[in-house]
Amino acid sequence: MKTFLWKMLPALALLLLFSSCDISNDDASFHFVTVPVQAVDMPESFTLNETYTIGVTLLIPNGCTSFEGFDVTSEGETIRRVIGIGTERDNIACTEAIEVVDSSFEFLCLYSGTYLFKFWTGQNEAGEPQFLEIEVPVTP
Template identity: 45%
Template sequence: MIRKRLVLLAVFIAFISNGCSIEDDDANFHFTTLEIVGAELPESFDYNKTYEILVNYIKPDSCTNYEGFDVVKDSLTVRNVVAIGSVRTDIDCTVQSIEQTASFNFKVIYTDPYTFKFYTGDNSEGEAEYLEVVVPVNKS
């Protein structure tokens, strides 16, 4: 599901940046997921409020740039969060992992607790792994 959304996102961005043609053999970048290593969320949410969620991710080299988050509604109050990066393929890279922080805004629209599943990468069997954080919602 996450990989399918990444492919669709990449095709959409390629389409926009290339006008009407998405068949460009000279593309000098590709999209990738970035490893999320931590997140800062409040101990609880207040209903109908908006919160800034801080996320720490790893930028693996000098060719990779942070592009944004893909926040997908998995069920009523479960959100899968993936950090997206673009990798330049036309330059030499310096391999140096750097932890960086970015954020996204989140509006609380349900009174049930929210579960955030931050994508941390795939395990040795190729299965997605997540850092899960549950945040209860104050109903008053």
């Protein structure tokens, strides 16, 4: 019985290989978009090596967009750029209703000094990014 299974294993592997999913479809059903921040709930100060939950209120621009998470990037030791990320479904009719979503992310304070958070709030008339900047000192 064992020899039969060992002889059938390569055939099963080939069968799985040729019956796998077709990934050649280039028509994406969604694309990623930035979601503007409306408000932020931050502590007045941080303590070194402590973890904090940062509350964020975002504006979802239409019925085709779903909030997915945050892109938090470091600019040096104590500057953080925070951008809300959503997915927008393609090729469907969307409502134009704006939805307010509350979410949060975890932040670990690793450096002393003062942290500067830059939350993306949208673009101005010239197409330049706008940020809500919040400074939070680190206490000993």
